[in-house]
Amino acid sequence: MEESKDRVKNLSRRSFFKVATLGIGTAASFLLGLPLIGSIVGKGKIFLHKTYSRLVPVKDIPNSFSPVKRPSKYHFPKTDQDAYITTKKMENVWVVKKSEKEITTFSPICPHLGCRYDWDQEKKLFVCPCHNSIYTIEGKVVSGPAPRGLDTLPTEVKDQDVLYVEYERFKVGVPQKIIIGY
């Protein structure tokens, strides 16, 4: 009788310690686990400062449809903020000029998986070397795995007819155009 009472007492003592160990363990894991996970998942967006970069006077952009079907590529200096590293580099965009008023600017990054596409003068199409995504000069998908057409960038014409572009980056591989940074 005494013995079994002891056992019950012992058992409850033991089960209490089990519960306590599990409880403290779980609480500690969560307390530390959340910050640990939180610190390791990177930021979803890189918003530096929204700036318009000067590209080129509009009148100097050759017409992209006549006499030759060919878009123009323009470089401009850009400051890249990569975590704690700031680099000045040359970025570029593709500019398609239909007329003085109709100018489209494309991000140089293929919306499929983020490679840089190029203009193929023979085919008169944009071709991405990675997985053969092919686009028309208007940025529409002709063939290949791209989920959406080329991404257009906001432009502005100021300072007596000079084209400015706001460089933006978009999420790749999805049909929607989701902005993720400047």
Place this chain on the structure above:
Amino acid sequence: MKSGFNKWFKERFSLDGMFNAVFDEAIPGGSSFFFTLGSATLFVFGLQIITGIWQLFYYVPTVDHAYESLSYLRIFVPYGWLIHGIHYWGANLMAVLIALHIIRVFIWGAYKKPRELTWLFGILLLLLTVGIIFTGAALPWDERGYWAAEVGTSIAGTVPFIGHFLIRFLRGGIAMGQLALSRFFVFHAILLPGITMLLVVFHLMAFRKYGSVGPWKASKRIKTGPFWPDQVAKDLIVSGLILLLLIGLSVYFPPPFTGPADPNDAVFLPKPEWNFLFLYQLLKIFKGPAELIGTVGIPSLILIIFVLVPFIDRKESHNPVKRLGMMIGGFVFVALVLIFTLMGFYSKPPGNENQASAKPVLAQTGIKKEISKLSPEAIVGKKLFETSGCTACHVISGVGGKVGPDLTNEYKRGRSRDWLHVQITDSKTHYPNSIMPDYKNFSKIQLKGLIAYLLSPHPASLPASVKKINTLSGNRSKNKTGTAKNSSQNKTGYSWAASTAKTLAGLGLPGKAASIIGNVELGKQLYQINCATCHGAEGKGGVGNPGSYLGKVPELNPISRVLFNKDPQKFANNIDRFIQHGSIPAGPHPALKMFHYGDSYALTQPEIASIEAYILDLNHVNRAEIRSRPLPRQFFVLSIWIAGLVIVLLVVIWFIYKKTLRKSSGD
């Protein structure tokens, strides 16, 4: 004394139990070379750990130094090429060995009850290895690794629901950069290998519990052989051969220098390593919204099937003949993977093949037709346009450089003759920031011809068939070299060498590109786009440069002795200063000047580095030449000698052993 110490030590610390657990086992049917694949994989994994740690003494995981630090290890550190080579080829070989090991286990039915967990731990190890190979490939932060990582993590980003979280976890942010590299480094060098080591122990523990499955015929399983030393000896023989193979590969097939990562690059064709090629090929089949089937669906399906294998095939028999369904399934799977890998290997994206070779090249054969349409004046202009270096910067009919605007059918832009005259002779009048050189030394007739040519209709592009490497400028140089050599020492006392030395002395310091080991192949492509129009195909003499003492654009193959140096670093320094800052040739009115490709950002530093590697290669200097001793080939000879010595020694011991056996049995 020794036994005393042994006793004392063993009382306190014994490894006997561990030794027995690892080595003391009977193998049904005896030892076999078929069973060495697992241990060979483990051996290579061990090599990866050692060479991996050794690389860490030199490698730094930062975006601006990863490539350089690895180049330094491979070129300047004694045996650095060997350490990196073994690590690189070891990774490739490990993938092969794992595949063979899985196939072996599959055919022998070694995953069957009660060995399911051994199989499952193995599948986990396979996944970890894939992860290690993928993250490791990015660490050199070279073109190949960078783009593979960019595309690979982008694919992870397209996974439904968790994609956005996944890509941030993998990259440490939304874009590829330093945070991504740090992360790949931790995954590759710490986390994944750590987990792998733990799982290797589990895999071996699960394996040891029931031991080797042995041959599938019961009659052959009755006779057993010991694991130690029979199987261990066979394992070591295979491992020794593997080590020799890895050294040989590192010496004769060193991993390529693909040039540092250049996020702005649109010339490099990113293709994954061979072990990911079948997935790459799958990706091309499924388009648009169906792409997820290729990127996520099929790989997940393969994984699920792998996991389910021991639970699908539950027949007791291990004999492949009695498991025909499984064998056919396995065979089809392996065949598909091989076919897709080969397809991926040989595939070329459209547009890429002509991108490199055709664009900058002037074709001779097809031009005749076009010339017939031109006026005599314009024909003079056309020749001038092609030989005076205009094509270095300007495109006509799809041929020429990209620095300046396309001049195809300039007449449609409504330019007047006078406007063009001013533009050619003094472009700053129209564009204050123009980088176009002033061509003041053309005669009136020449200018007239040039303008006439510019105002003539041009075909939009030349047919691809006529775009051969046979360039006008290249041919011209053949006639020119003779005269050029004479003119380099002409009456005015001008010496090309002295003038080059003087120009060099006046140039700014070498840029970053000079210290980067570029990629020759990429450099060749870039050279053809940017340099060949003036310096000629393969650098063999350039176009004429009226107004300069030399009379032509200097050839780069062979390059001026003033710039040449056997030391690749010094050689690169010399030419880098020209490419970075540009130069003005000596002479009263040189029509052509070397463009400042670096200072103007027309080319990125990695691109310049690759062009330099190509120019060095043209002059038979290897930019990536190993600068430490002993040289790889010397070391290979040494290792062959050592291997031979070991074999001779073993044979001798074997004979002595047999003799003593015979003697003892004779007694």
